[in-house]
Amino acid sequence: MSPSGAHRRLLGGVFVGGASRRMGGQPKGWLLAPQASGPRVSVIERTIALAREHCDEVVLVGRADAYGALGVESIPDARTAEGELACGPLAGLVALLEHARAAGAIGLACDMPYVTHEMMARLVRFAPDAAAVAPRAVAGQAAWSPLFARYDVDRVRGVARAMLEAGERSLRAVLDAVGASELPCSPEDHLALRDWDSPADVEVAQ
Numbered sequence: 001m002s003p004s005g006a007h008r009r010l011l012g013g014v015f016v017g018g019a020s021r022r023m024g025g026q027p028k029g030w031l032l033a034p035q036a037s038g039p040r041v042s043v044i045e046r047t048i049a050l051a052r053e054h055c056d057e058v059v060l061v062g063r064a065d066a067y068g069a070l071g072v073e074s075i076p077d078a079r080t081a082e083g084e085l086a087c088g089p090l091a092g093l094v095a096l097l098e099h100a101r102a103a104g105a106i107g108l109a110c111d112m113p114y115v116t117h118e119m120m121a122r123l124v125r126f127a128p129d130a131a132a133v134a135p136r137a138v139a140g141q142a143a144w145s146p147l148f149a150r151y152d153v154d155r156v157r158g159v160a161r162a163m164l165e166a167g168e169r170s171l172r173a174v175l176d177a178v179g180a181s182e183l184p185c186s187p188e189d190h191l192a193l194r195d196w197d198s199p200a201d202v203e204v205a206q
Contacts, residue, residue, distance in 0.1 A: 009102035012055035017062020029110035088169025109147035132180035146171035
């Protein structure tokens with residue numbers, strides 16, 4: 001039984017492979033998350049802690065050299081059938097699903113400092129029989145928010161691998177292909193799914 005009380009084992013994957021160009025190359029996960037009171041922690045430490053509350057195992061996905069001090073297992077992005085290192089977020093998802101020794105996997109971005117415990121619990125429990133679960137990026141629109149998502153490993157792994165081999169890079173395309181279920185979100189939840197893409201995002205939060 002997973003820490004959240006769900007009846008399926010879950011692997012949590014924190015995606016760390018982005019180049020962070022708009023942050024001047026600074027690893028975004030090490031930025032300090034907003035905190036109303038008490039000591040502040042980095043966004044990635046906060047995300048790992050949230051994931052560990054709900055998952056049996058947590059790994060970093062992608063180029064994780066910058067986060068070696070955390071002592072968390074990391075897995076590299078997937079390679080193609082020809083042995084070439086694949087590019088894009090889909091390469092991370094395929095690596096996560098092929099590494100999984102669990103029935104389900106949760107993919108999380110390392111630069112989303114506002115996600116709450118309640119949102120994580122809802123992601124774990126909603127639509128337990130779905131091939132995948134994710135919120136929409138914006139309420140009422142079609143695009144998914146793909147780096148806060150849950151995947152059924154057996155049902156998505158093969159689809160994701162085939163799409164990667166075909167040259168696809170988008171996680172949203174995989175969610176569409178497997179008929180993902182939409183995680184209900186309030187306006188406050190959609191705000192909590194904001195990521196930090198630029199120094200301006202961080203400045204607003206201080």
